[in-house]
Amino acid sequence: MSQEAFLRRGADILASQPFSRLLGVEIGAVAPGRVELRLALRPELQQQHGFAHGGVLSYLADNALTFAGGTAFASDALTSEYKINYLRPAVGELLIARAEAVNAGRTQAVCRCDVFAVQDGVEKLCAVAQGTIVKLSQGE
Template sequence: MFMQRRIEESFSRQGFLTLLGARLLSVTPGEVTLGVTLRPEFSQQHGAGHAGISFTLGDVAAGYAALTQIEPGMEVMTSEMKIHLLRPAIGDELIAKGSVIKSGRRLIVTRADVFARRGAEEVLIATLLGTMVPVAADL
């Protein structure tokens, strides 16, 4: 329960996520899932969701997955994040599923898969791989 509350409290302080209308869908040890409705203002010139939305959602899901693995009083920051854009983001919403690949004292290797959902169908549109660094919560 502490882990869920910790992630929820941190999530609620992220102004950019509030602006996007991002939602915290699930939190389990080493895994976090987020969602955002694809709105017209999130599109790029071809009408698909902009890659920046996919990147943001994947980065945040991976970061919160890492946060579930570290001690209280610590936070994480992204040190490096790579994205593979696999398909256009066409759908009603994006779902990002972040997970921890390996958790260490100094580095946490993460991944996130981003899906475009249209009705009941989910299509993988991007995969991210990154490194999170534990930092003191009182930056």
Template sequence: MDETDPGDFRERVTRSYERQQFMRTLGAELTRVEHAMVEIEMPFNPKLTQQHGFLHAGVISAALDAACGYAAYTVIDPEASILTIEFKVNLMSPGRGDRFLFRGEITKPGSTIIVADGRAYALSNGPAKLIASMSGSMMVIRGREDVTG
């Protein structure tokens, strides 16, 4: 991958994630931070379901967006930030499980635009079940005081 030195990305990602009030509201926790890959997990919560009792597509999309955005955050220079500019989510199976895992991985790093792919898994007894995938584009933001970390 062609990129700038991301510095201490784990600390930056963790500090930024702690300011994510929405992820806290969902009960989602940052569980893994690697170069170009981030995982977020959350328990099932009936308050986050749609009319059939499955995890709501909006919750799935938001968690995938966060995982992909923070994966992008691991490959940029420490003075920059990230904003999502586009994403598409494919819902493949009902969001039914005891816990959920959202993994974001960088597909193509860049100095201005970064492309990431995400996968959402339902976790219960047995193997993880793929429930959704995401492809997203993130813009690297520099020099804006209102968009930091």
């Protein structure tokens, strides 16, 4: 599949997810086993201290992990499990989640994701995640 086809497929998947549309997530890049998701950090996505809400970071990591696994399979996929570590408060104008499949078998992939907050053009790592992604069988 071409890079343009991957981007179109990724954009179509995001457009089909009501929660992703609500948040305004965009696909920055996608390739087999890799993805970058971007989200403008608006005030309504922050908690009381002005940091990105942990649930927003967790959503980005989860979705990026599943995209990475799905593109590794070239199939629809679901998250089986994931773990996230918050490293520092996420402040800035933009959040970026970059995920990759570390290993992909026939039915499951182990993926990792780094989530960055961008402030004044500088990326700072604010969370890391790892998850197991499973290939969605036809009929599920």
